Amino acid sequence: MARRPAVSRRTIWVDLLLYPSHTLPTAAAPVVVGAGLAVHDGVFRPLPMALGFLASWLIHTAGVFTDNYDLIAHHSELREHPELLDALDQGSLTFARLRAAIITCLVLALVPGPYLLHVAGFPAVVLGVVGILASLGYSLGRYSMTRLGVADAAFFVMFGVVAVAGTYYVQAAAGHLAGTGFLFAPVALPLSALVAGLPVGGLVTNVLLIDDLRDRRFDILKGWRTPPIRFGVRGTRVEFAAFTSLAFLMPLWFWLGLGFSPWVLLTLLTLPEAVAVVRTIWTRDRFEDLFPMTPRAARLALAHSVLLAIGLAIH
Numbered sequence: 001m002a003r004r005p006a007v008s009r010r011t012i013w014v015d016l017l018l019y020p021s022h023t024l025p026t027a028a029a030p031v032v033v034g035a036g037l038a039v040h041d042g043v044f045r046p047l048p049m050a051l052g053f054l055a056s057w058l059i060h061t062a063g064v065f066t067d068n069y070d071l072i073a074h075h076s077e078l079r080e081h082p083e084l085l086d087a088l089d090q091g092s093l094t095f096a097r098l099r100a101a102i103i104t105c106l107v108l109a110l111v112p113g114p115y116l117l118h119v120a121g122f123p124a125v126v127l128g129v130v131g132i133l134a135s136l137g138y139s140l141g142r143y144s145m146t147r148l149g150v151a152d153a154a155f156f157v158m159f160g161v162v163a164v165a166g167t168y169y170v171q172a173a174a175g176h177l178a179g180t181g182f183l184f185a186p187v188a189l190p191l192s193a194l195v196a197g198l199p200v201g202g203l204v205t206n207v208l209l210i211d212d213l214r215d216r217r218f219d220i221l222k223g224w225r226t227p228p229i230r231f232g233v234r235g236t237r238v239e240f241a242a243f244t245s246l247a248f249l250m251p252l253w254f255w256l257g258l259g260f261s262p263w264v265l266l267t268l269l270t271l272p273e274a275v276a277v278v279r280t281i282w283t284r285d286r287f288e289d290l291f292p293m294t295p296r297a298a299r300l301a302l303a304h305s306v307l308l309a310i311g312l313a314i315h
Contacts, residue, residue, distance in 0.1 A: 013086050013101075015101050017068055018061060021295035025302035026204045027057040030197050032302070034167025036309025037196050040260070043172040048119055051112035052170045056131055062105035064137030067095065068096050070139045106132065120173040125304050127166040128276040134158050139224075150224030152239070155208050160201015163195060168193040192258055192312075199250045199267070199308060202243030203301035209240050210281065210297055237282050242272050247304060251311065264311030272302045 014020065031053040038044040071082050072214065073095065087093035109128070116124040122289060134154060138145050145151040172187045172190040213236055219226050227236040250272060251264040277297055 001133035009092055012084070012093050017065060017098075017101075019064065019295075022207065022298050023060060023064055024057070025205055025295075025298040026159065027060045028053065028299045029204060029305035030200045031056070032166050032305045032309045033197050033200050033312070034164045034193075035171070036312040037168050037192060038166070038171040039313035040315065041168075041192075043168075043173070043174075045119075045171040045174040048116065048170040048174045049167060051116060052124075052167055055109045055112045055128060056166075056285075058105045058109035059128070059131045059135050062102050062109070062132075063104045063138055065098060065105065066136055067139045069095070069102065075182070075218075075222050078221055088273050114169060120170040123173070124166075124170055127162070127169075130162065131158075132156070145221075146219070146224040146226060149230055152205050152208060152212075152227055155205040156201040156243075158201075159204040160197045160199075164197025164200060165189055165193045192254075192260075195250075195258075196254070196308075196312060199247035200301065200305050202246045203297070203304055204279075206240050206243050207294055207297045207301065209236055209243075210290055210293050211283075212236065212285055213281070214294075233285070241278055244278050248274065251308060254312070260312055261314050262311075263314040264308060266307040266311045267304050269307060270300060273300050273303070 031049065035044060035049050038049070068081070068084065071078075071081065072088060076085055084093060088095075104112075113125065113128060116128075134145075137143075138151060138154075141147075145154050169187060169189060172189075209227060213233065214226050216228040216233075217228065221228050227239055231239070248267060251267050254260045254264045255262050277293060277300060280289065280293055
């Protein structure tokens with residue numbers, strides 16, 4: 001069999017491992033919503049928000065690298081990502097470098113820790129620990145989220161509740177704790193901080209569902225219990241459509257039930273794109289058709305979140 005042509009290290013690390021068109025929008029989306037809500041409540045603090053995002057994105061990136069490491073280390077026979085296996089054979093990628101990248105991301109994620117502890121207290125550390133455990137626990141070990149069949153639920157909670165509420169908390173707490181030496185801030189999270197991110201959680205989980213649909217033939221051999229394996233293709237498509245519907249119905253409640261301005265309905269501007277994505281997921285099943293839908297769904301999640309954040313911020 002002829003060897004594949006060698007790919008550049010940039011292609012390996014950026015396009016194949018980091019996949020920024022996928023990871024950056026999904027990491028940024030909940031932070032944007034948390035910032036918009038903080039503006040509305042008068043607690044916006046740009047530096048804690050930015051450093052919190054940096055730490056969370058580095059943790060997210062470590063999780064992506066870890067998932068790829070687990071794949072090529074323990075399931076190389078599946079040829080799910082042959083380019084990475086070829087890079088290993090050619091020496092342009094090594095397990096040592098991949099392990100070093102994971103450790104580097106986690107170490108760099110700790111750098112903002114002292115500052116966030118100073119301005120937001122011990123809960124900021126708890127948020128970081130929870131994020132690390134969730135990121136590494138996606139695919140690692142016998143009791144990983146993928147093996148237990150809870151990855152989609154975990155994504156919804158982490159991106160839809162924890163990330164948004166955490167972003168809001170570090171900003172609100174910064175106004176109470178900075179320079180006081182206390183480890184806990186007298187900050188009670190409002191209901192809005194716990195529910196404003198539910199549309200984000202749904203749309204980001206949809207990004208995962210696309211990957212699960214696309215890779216289900218490999219995942220079943222890995223012993224993963226993803227939604228297509230548990231519920232079938234049709235069941236996963238129903239879940240995808242339900243999360244999309246949630247993303248566009250929740251802003252109505254924010255307006256009519258929680259008293260936010262009708263500007264939260266700016267999210268409807270992304271409805272045509274959402275319908276197009278749902279239609280593709282519902283009618284297409286080939287790898288070639290589903291692969292470009294992952295970054296497209298990630299961009300949809302970010303665009304929806306930006307518009308929602310603007311609507312939340314306007315009184």
